[in-house]
Amino acid sequence: MADTHSTVAEHSEPDHTAHSPHLRHHFDDMAQQFDSATLGMWVFLLTEIMFFGGMFGAYTVYRAMYPEAFASSSQYMNPLYGAMNTAVLIVSSLTMALAVRAARLGEQKVLQLFLILTMIFGLAFLVIKGFEYHEHWVDNKVPLFGGHWDYSEAPQFARQAQILFCFYFFMTGFHALHMVVGLGLMTTIFMMARRGTFSPSYFTPVEVSGLYWHFVDIVWIFLFPLLYLIGRTKKLI
Amino acid sequence: MHSIPSVRTYVIIWATLTVMTFVTYYVAQIELGAWNIVVALLIAFFKMMLVILFFMNVKADSPLTKLFAGAGFFWLILLLGQFFIDYLTRTWMPEGTMW
Numbered sequence: 001m002a003d004t005h006s007t008v009a010e011h012s013e014p015d016h017t018a019h020s021p022h023l024r025h026h027f028d029d030m031a032q033q034f035d036s037a038t039l040g041m042w043v044f045l046l047t048e049i050m051f052f053g054g055m056f057g058a059y060t061v062y063r064a065m066y067p068e069a070f071a072s073s074s075q076y077m078n079p080l081y082g083a084m085n086t087a088v089l090i091v092s093s094l095t096m097a098l099a100v101r102a103a104r105l106g107e108q109k110v111l112q113l114f115l116i117l118t119m120i121f122g123l124a125f126l127v128i129k130g131f132e133y134h135e136h137w138v139d140n141k142v143p144l145f146g147g148h149w150d151y152s153e154a155p156q157f158a159r160q161a162q163i164l165f166c167f168y169f170f171m172t173g174f175h176a177l178h179m180v181v182g183l184g185l186m187t188t189i190f191m192m193a194r195r196g197t198f199s200p201s202y203f204t205p206v207e208v209s210g211l212y213w214h215f216v217d218i219v220w221i222f223l224f225p226l227l228y229l230i231g232r233t234k235k236l237i
Numbered sequence: 238m239h240s241i242p243s244v245r246t247y248v249i250i251w252a253t254l255t256v257m258t259f260v261t262y263y264v265a266q267i268e269l270g271a272w273n274i275v276v277a278l279l280i281a282f283f284k285m286m287l288v289i290l291f292f293m294n295v296k297a298d299s300p301l302t303k304l305f306a307g308a309g310f311f312w313l314i315l316l317l318g319q320f321f322i323d324y325l326t327r328t329w330m331p332e333g334t335m336w
Contacts, residue, residue, distance in 0.1 A: 035299045035301070035302065038298060039299070039301055039302050039305060042302055042305045042306055042309070043305060045306075045309065046305065046308070046312070049309045049310070049312075049313050050316065053316050054316070056317070057316060057317050057320040057321075060320070060321070061320060061324045064325060079262060079265065083259075083262045086258045090251060090254045090255055091251070093251075093254075093288060094247055094248070094250075094251040094292075096292070097247050097294075098244065098247060101241055101242065101244070104241050105241065211293055214288050214289075214293045215293075217288060217292075218285050221281050221284045221285055222278075222281050222285070224258075224261075224281070225265070225281050229261060229262070229265035229273075230277060232265045232266060232273075233266065233267065233269075
């Protein structure tokens with residue numbers, strides 16, 4: 001095979017005998033490989049936009065159909081938890097961006113430090129979310145398992161409020177699942193960083209994992225106002 | 238590959254995002270009627286653009302990547318637009334007006 005391609009290789013730029021060990025054969029150079037990987041990650045993120053977009057759309061339709069019932073449920077959402085989690089995720093996005101920056105500059109120790117910090121803030125998000133879920137469980141606001149649903153404070157809304165809480169648990173649950181996947185990604189990237197895989201000429205995995213992490217942050221940036229903030233001023237119960 | 242943004246830029250973006258989180262939290266406590274939703278979503282959109290342009294550094298990405306990122310939102314607008322054209326014009330649905 002090598003012989004049949006040798007004439008092509010001789011005429012192609014740049015010289016393939018001196019390229020980075022991370023450069024795959026089907027790319028001309030590292031810059032093209034990097035752009036392709038970034039583009040590929042964005043294509044994946046587009047499917048994620050549609051995935052969450054469907055849920056956001058369905059949520060909006062039901063919210064428009066039953067505004068009073070949904071607003072009554074806002075009393076059981078604690079926007080302080082939501083705001084704290086927003087702040088925590090934004091900090092984790094900062095540390096992620098700084099991790100990518102360190103990788104590009106070849107600062108190995110700084111890269112590892114910021115990856116660890118990103119994981120810590122990601123975990124903090126999940127812990128806060130866990131406390132929140134626990135409160136819903138104690139308040140009997142979990143419509144999925146029969147025994148933990150009680151809306152006798154406003155029985156006229158009880159059935160419709162179940163819809164809202166189903167949306168709440170599905171949307172925040174899928175978001176939390178993405179956080180868990182993100183933590184798995186960060187662990188992998190951290191192990192690669194420890195092995196010294198990354199350098200200023202090759203940091204693509206850090207970059208595309210960062211794109212995923214920031215995307216999950218953006219989903220939360222919309223979940224926070226939609227689930228916690230809208231309807232706060234209405235006192236229906 | 239493109240120029241590397243400074244730490245200062247990242248910290249300014251982070252500070253802006255955090256301030257906007259506080260703003261949206263407090264504005265939500267004030268009764269603005271239908272404007273509560275509008276303000277909350279505008280702030281969320283602004284925060285998203287900051288994350289996309291600076292943290293995800295799309296600002297410096299290739300035109301093709303920019304096109305794809307933009308296409309994602311175009312398709313999302315089509316999806317949500319079709320949703321709302323249908324449901325929000327069903328005036329015969331329960332509880333009368335949709336908003």
